[in-house]
Amino acid sequence: MNSMALEIRNLAKQFGDKVAVNNVSLQVPSGSFYGLVGPNGAGKTTMLSMATGLLRPDQGSALVNGVDIWAAPHDAKATLGVLADGVRQFDRLTGRQLVTYAGLLRGMDREEVATRTEDLLRVMDLGADGDKLVVDYSAGMTKKISLATAMIHSPKLLVLDEPFEAVDPVSAANIRDILNDYVSFGGTVIVSSHVMDLVQRMCSHVAVIDGGMLKASGSVDEVRDGMSLEDRFVDLVGGRGTSEGLSWLRTS
Amino acid sequence: MVAHLLRLKLRLLGNGFKRSPWQLVGVIIGGLYALGIVVMLSLAGWFTAEQSDLRGWIAILAGSVIVLGWAVIPPLITGVDLTLEPQRFVHFGIDEKTLARGLILAGFISIPAALTLLAALGFSTIWRLDPAVLVVGLLCALGTWLMAMFACQYLTIVATALRGKRRFRELSFALVFLLLVGLGPIFSTIGSNADSIVEVLKPITSVLGYTPLGAFAAVPGALAAGEMGMTAIYAVLALVYLIGLYFLLTGATGKATVTPPAAQRASTAKGLGFFKLTPATPAGAVAARALTYWFKDPRYALSVIMVPMLPVIFYFAGGSTGSYTMMLLLGPMIGILMGFAISADVSYDNTAFALHVLTGVSGKADRLGRVMACFVLVIVPLILAAVLPASLTGQPWRIPGDLGLSLGAFLIALGVSSIASARYTYAVPLPGDNPMKTPPGSGARVVVTQLATFGIMGVLLIPTLVPYVTGWVLHSTLAGYITLAVGLVTGSLMLFLGIRIGGKTMDQRAPELMQSVMINR
Numbered sequence: 001m002n003s004m005a006l007e008i009r010n011l012a013k014q015f016g017d018k019v020a021v022n023n024v025s026l027q028v029p030s031g032s033f034y035g036l037v038g039p040n041g042a043g044k045t046t047m048l049s050m051a052t053g054l055l056r057p058d059q060g061s062a063l064v065n066g067v068d069i070w071a072a073p074h075d076a077k078a079t080l081g082v083l084a085d086g087v088r089q090f091d092r093l094t095g096r097q098l099v100t101y102a103g104l105l106r107g108m109d110r111e112e113v114a115t116r117t118e119d120l121l122r123v124m125d126l127g128a129d130g131d132k133l134v135v136d137y138s139a140g141m142t143k144k145i146s147l148a149t150a151m152i153h154s155p156k157l158l159v160l161d162e163p164f165e166a167v168d169p170v171s172a173a174n175i176r177d178i179l180n181d182y183v184s185f186g187g188t189v190i191v192s193s194h195v196m197d198l199v200q201r202m203c204s205h206v207a208v209i210d211g212g213m214l215k216a217s218g219s220v221d222e223v224r225d226g227m228s229l230e231d232r233f234v235d236l237v238g239g240r241g242t243s244e245g246l247s248w249l250r251t252s
Numbered sequence: 253m254v255a256h257l258l259r260l261k262l263r264l265l266g267n268g269f270k271r272s273p274w275q276l277v278g279v280i281i282g283g284l285y286a287l288g289i290v291v292m293l294s295l296a297g298w299f300t301a302e303q304s305d306l307r308g309w310i311a312i313l314a315g316s317v318i319v320l321g322w323a324v325i326p327p328l329i330t331g332v333d334l335t336l337e338p339q340r341f342v343h344f345g346i347d348e349k350t351l352a353r354g355l356i357l358a359g360f361i362s363i364p365a366a367l368t369l370l371a372a373l374g375f376s377t378i379w380r381l382d383p384a385v386l387v388v389g390l391l392c393a394l395g396t397w398l399m400a401m402f403a404c405q406y407l408t409i410v411a412t413a414l415r416g417k418r419r420f421r422e423l424s425f426a427l428v429f430l431l432l433v434g435l436g437p438i439f440s441t442i443g444s445n446a447d448s449i450v451e452v453l454k455p456i457t458s459v460l461g462y463t464p465l466g467a468f469a470a471v472p473g474a475l476a477a478g479e480m481g482m483t484a485i486y487a488v489l490a491l492v493y494l495i496g497l498y499f500l501l502t503g504a505t506g507k508a509t510v511t512p513p514a515a516q517r518a519s520t521a522k523g524l525g526f527f528k529l530t531p532a533t534p535a536g537a538v539a540a541r542a543l544t545y546w547f548k549d550p551r552y553a554l555s556v557i558m559v560p561m562l563p564v565i566f567y568f569a570g571g572s573t574g575s576y577t578m579m580l581l582l583g584p585m586i587g588i589l590m591g592f593a594i595s596a597d598v599s600y601d602n603t604a605f606a607l608h609v610l611t612g613v614s615g616k617a618d619r620l621g622r623v624m625a626c627f628v629l630v631i632v633p634l635i636l637a638a639v640l641p642a643s644l645t646g647q648p649w650r651i652p653g654d655l656g657l658s659l660g661a662f663l664i665a666l667g668v669s670s671i672a673s674a675r676y677t678y679a680v681p682l683p684g685d686n687p688m689k690t691p692p693g694s695g696a697r698v699v700v701t702q703l704a705t706f707g708i709m710g711v712l713l714i715p716t717l718v719p720y721v722t723g724w725v726l727h728s729t730l731a732g733y734i735t736l737a738v739g740l741v742t743g744s745l746m747l748f749l750g751i752r753i754g755g756k757t758m759d760q761r762a763p764e765l766m767q768s769v770m771i772n773r
Contacts, residue, residue, distance in 0.1 A: 054609055056763040073762075077612030084610065087603035087770075088683060090541060092548040097541075100527050104537030105611040113532075131522055133548075135683075149607065 004063070005030040005157045005188035011050050011060035013043075020046040022212040023060070028190055028205070030065075030156075033183045035203035035220070036192040037229075039237055043212040044192045045085050048161050052082045065156050078106070081155035083146050085162045085192075091135035095126055095145045098134055102149035113152065120148040123178055125171055139166035147175065158182070160191045164198065176202060196230035210237045253346060257354035261361045279363070286367045294374030301380050308473030309457040311389075314375055315396045315469025316460045318368060322400035323407050341509045348506035355505055356498075359405050369397045376472075385476045395468035395490055402497040403464070409504045461486060464493040530624075534613045538621020539628070542597075546629055551600055551681055555593040559586060559633050576641075580650065583638030583658030588709060590630040591665020594622050595672040595705050599680045602769050609766050615758030619670045619751045626666060634658055653723040653732030660716040660739025665709050667743075667750025672705045674758040677768045715742050 006028040013021045021043045028034045038044050049055035051062040053069045053076070062069050069076035090098060099120055103113035121130045124144040129137070134145060143166060150158060158179070164172050179189050180202075193199050199206055200220060206229065207217035215236045216223045224232045234240055293314075300307050341351055359365075372393040379389035461470035467490035474482040526540035546552045562585060566578045598605055608618055638658035642650035678698045716739040723731030758765065 052610065053612070054606060054763060054766055074612045074614070077610065080610075082610045084606050087606040090545075090601070090604045090607065091683065092545055093541065094525075097524055097527055097544070100524055101537055101541055102607060102611060104527070104532055104540075105534050105608065105613045107534055110532035150610075 003030055004028065005032070005065055006051060006159075006190065007063040007066075008047070008051055009061050009063070011047060011057050011062060013046055013050060013055065013058050019212050021050065021057075024209070024212070024214050025060075026207055026214060026217060028157075028188060030188050031183065031186055032188055032205045033179070033203045034188070034190045035199035035206040036190060036209065037194070037196060037199055037206060037233060038192075038209040039239070040194075042210045044209055045161055046212075047209065048082075048159055048190075048192060049084070052080065052084070052159050053077060054082075054084060078153070079156040081150035081153065081158045083143070083150045083158075083160040083163055085165075089134050089142065089146060089149075091137075091142075092133060094131050094133055095137070095141075095148075096121065096130035098145060099148045099152055103152040106153045108153060116152050116154075117148075120151060123174065124148055125174065140168055140171060143167050144171060144175070155187075157188045158190070160189065162193065163191055164193065164195065196228070196233055200224065200229040208233060208236050253350045254354040254357060257351075257358045258361065261358040265361065265363075283363065283367075286364075290367055290371045290374055293371045294377055297375040297378040298380065301378050304476070307378050308470075308477060309454055311375075311378055311473050312457040312461050312466040312469045313453060315372075315392075316457070316463075316465040318372060318396055319400045319403055319465045322368070323403040326404050326408060346509075348509060349502065351509055352502040352505035355509075356402075356405060356501060360401055365397075365401060368400065369394075372397050379472050379476060382476060385472050388475055389472040392468040392471045392490070395494060399464060399468060399490075399494055399497065402494070402501050406497060406501045406504060409501075409508050462489060464490075464497065467493055534617035535620040535624065538608075538613070538618055539624040540621075542594075542622050542625035543629065545600075546625060549600070549683070551683075552593070555590065556629070558589060559630070562586060562589075563637065576645065579641040579645075580654060582641060583634060583654050584661045586630070586634055586637050587658045587660075587662030588665045588706075590626060590634070591662050591669055592702075592705065592709070593669075594626050594666065595669035595702075596678070596680055597622050597669075597673045598765055598769065599673070599677040600683070602683055603766075604683070605769055606766060609762045614755065615674065615762070616751060616755030618758055619674065619754045622673075623666050623670060623747065623751060630662065634662055649727060649729045649732065650723075651732070652729060653720050653735040656732065656734075656736030656739035657713075657716055657720045658739075659736075660743040661709070661713055663740075663743025664712045664746045667746035667748075668705055668709050668712065670747075670750040670754035671757065672701070674754040674761065674765070676701045677765060712742065712746055 004027050006026075008024060008026040008028075010023050010025055011021055012019075012023045024043075024047055036044055036048070046055065050057040050060075051064075051069070053073050056070070061071075064076040065079045067076040067079075069080075090101065093101060096117060099117045100113055103116065104110070118127075121127050124147065126141060126144060126148070129141065134142060137145065143163060147160065147163060150160070163175065167175065179191075183189055183204075191199070191203070203220055205218065206220050206223050208215040208223065220229065223229070227235070300310060303310075341355075344351075373390060376386065376389040376393045379385045457466065460466035467486055470486040471483055471490060474486055526543040527537065530536035530540040530543075546556060563579070563582055566582060567576075601608075635655070635658075638654045639651055642648060642654050678701055716735060719731045719734040719738055722728065723735060
């Protein structure tokens with residue numbers, strides 16, 4: 001087994017004259033629960049898109065379980081499950097059809113897909129909504145069904161971009177349990193999030209990215225260095241305003 | 253407040269052009285075309301001014317068409333630019349009356365509205381012979397235009413409220429589409445039965461003059477004819493309609509600004525549907541997904557409706573000209589059009605295409621699946637369309653040739669489309685959007701891509717066309733069989749190559765395709 005589930009080497013991407021990701025290298029050890037945090041527009045989604053084969057990098061490479069995703073995309077994607085942020089689903093399918101579709105696209109056989117689809121719908125609390133069209137799902141339900149499509153082929157590495165956004169607390173807790181379980185049996189998870197508290201509680205490792213550059217990475221305890229992750233994050237990223245900002249907002 | 257909203261609308265209009273140069277090109281081409289129409293209409297008005305017995309009802313007809321057009325087309329078909337949708341202002345505590353007034357005025361600011369006003373004013377030159385009537389005519393043109401704007405906005409609000417139900421939305425497209433497609437045949441039937449168009453239209457226009465559609469337009473005609481009583485009646489009716497509509501509109505706009513959007517009723521589908529029927533392979537899965545979309549997604553459903561509609565149109569067209577030769581070309585037409593229908597597949601997927609990229613499904617399986625879905629759906633109607641016309645008209649010698657050309661056209665179209673959709677994407681209506689709505693300014697690129705696609709299909713079809721035409725001219729069954737052989741061989745070859753090349757293109761360009769669909773969302 002490869003010791004690095006994801007190895008990002010010097011990835012860079014420029015849109016026009018805006019540098020979105022600036023020469024980032026990152027190593028995600030197998031079996032880790034890796035948090036990726038950064039302010040809005042820091043380049044998290046761009047970096048994950050390049051690491052998962054959705055966006056061709058200007059430079060650099062990404063190795064998924066030791067396989068370069070840009071040199072051998074088919075092999076790399078076989079062990080990778082991705083929840084992309086800001087993309088649609090084939091939402092005229094029902095939830096059950098969508099998960100089945102993802103499984104069949106991966107070339108799995110029908111019985112296996114059917115069993116796993118029912119399991120996934122059950123753990124995502126979508127059992128009763130499996131026959132509803134995804135277009136009628138709420139934002140949180142759509143997240144959950146997308147997560148199911150990313151997990152059906154039991155990947156070794158899960159890359160989840162904002163998995164908890166709009167998900168209700170109960171479902172979020174259920175998803176966390178699933179992910180923890182997955183990690184404890186050797187899987188690797190990368191989540192991007194804005195919620196520091198969540199990352200601190202859930203993740204074993206964390207990377208802070210800002211302005212397209214890697215500010216810090218390592219185990220959560222190393223990075224936060226005795227502070228809370230949130231304070232450390234603000235420290236690294238800067239940009240906190242002073243409390244004098246909106247004097248007129250004081251209502252009394 | 254009102255000035256604020258107007259500025260906002262102008263800014264939105266301006267920013268719309270900034271998005272891409274292509275968009276600007278499209279808008280300019282479209283604008284020139286529309287200006288051309290405005291000039292033509294003005295000239296038409298100028299030159300009919302001397303037809304004193306006709307101009308009255310022509311003016312009513314023109315006015316009614318303007319109002320009816322605005323009342324029906326934007327709310328139901330093209331969709332309105334809803335950047336200033338009243339419901340977006342739910343959260344702002346703006347006085348309802350002020351907001352309604354501002355929104356109504358802002359609704360006047362659009363290119364089509366400006367062009368319509370120009371056209372209406374230009375057409376008023378129909379009254380140029382008498383300056384007094386001309387002044388009234390210009391005022392009434394303004395009135396007609398206001399009526400059109402109000403009607404459009406009012407019906408849009410009503411339609412938006414109804415559209416909360418997706419079923420209604422999808423049904424309404426289909427109905428309006430069928431109606432539009434059917435209009436031609438209906439008119440051609442009426443036209444060929446009446447002695448002259450005038451006799452059909454005259455009684456209609458005299459009624460229209462009393463309705464909101466034509467009341468304004470009827471005023472100058474009555475004045476020019478010296479009928480003061482009628483002039484007064486029309487004028488009063490027109491003003492009453494306009495004021496009434498205004499109050500309805502302010503009421504509805506005000507109400508819409510405080511009413512949250514209606515909740516939708518979720519629709520369901522039992523079980524796995526097509527996924528149970530197709531082979532459990534990646535290509536089979538793509539085919540099942542595509543088939544589901546052919547039926548569930550109105551953007552595809554429109555293509556499906558075309559299949560039964562084409563014969564009907566051709567039949568009526570044949571009825572009015574007395575020759576049913578066109579019917580013999582049904583098969584090839586359906587073949588080309590339906591094969592072409594999958595050429596924008598990736599554009600239609602929009603960012604949902606990410607699933608294909610992320611799962612690493614091979615380009616070949618992706619192409620093959622989409623072709624399979626279209627093939628399964630079309631093949632039976634296609635064969636019927638190829639065989640029936642010849643056999644029903646008692647020309648069985650045509651059957652092999654018709655069949656050859658139809659199948660050849662279909663297979664070639666599928667092959668070419670497989671490459672086109674892996675290489676080119678363009679702005680299409682988004683999933684869930686009104687399928688008739690073309691994103692503004694997408695024009696030039698769409699036209700170029702589609703023309704090129706059709707052109708290549710035409711060139712590839714030449715080897716099949718040669719024996720087909722020979723057979724048609726010589727009434728030769730042998731040439732027909734040659735057509736069948738050539739059509740099947742070249743068609744299968746092109747389809748094979750199309751899937752291969754298209755698959756390879758997709759494998760290489762999947763991330764680029766993904767980025768190009770990200771732009772249009």
